[in-house]
Amino acid sequence: MNESDAEDAEATVRAFYAAIDDGAYDRLRELLAPEFVHHRPDRTLDGRERFVRFMREERPRTDTEHVVEAVAVAADRETVFVRGLLRAADGETLFGFVDVHRVGTAGIEALSTYTK
Structure with missing residues (x-):
């Protein structure tokens, strides 16, 4: 991979x-x-498909924002490391997270989430 691959x-x-x-669940599907x-x-x-269904229909809260x-x-x-916060629509911080993504030519192949 070259520098533009990292970008x-x-x-x-x-x-x-x-x-x-x-x-934007169709867009999410395209990224995976x-x-x-x-x-x-x-x-x-x-x-x-299982992940998109969970995000669309099953996650406990959808009124959230990922603050990277x-x-x-x-x-x-x-491998892309992300540290951030998950916030509710009212601005309340729900928890912090560290995500480790593995990105290949077909999109994001794997994600491991660590929360505190």
Whole structure:
């Protein structure tokens, strides 16, 4: 991968949060590889369609915003680290998170979320 690949990986990850926050589920689907998997403290979501369905229909709150505080792309230009906050519509911080994305040619392949 070259330098523009790292920029593309970061842009893809930033677009991921925007799609979730905007309820743009078709756009979210486009950003994810078919084999996408999300590992989080309370569950694992296997597959792009399963993840999109969860975000659209099953997550506890949809009135939230991901506030991205820091982004770093690893030397492999495929791993993107994000530190941020999840805030409610009223501005209340619900929790902090660190996400580790793996971005490939087909989109985001995997995401591991760590919360505090």
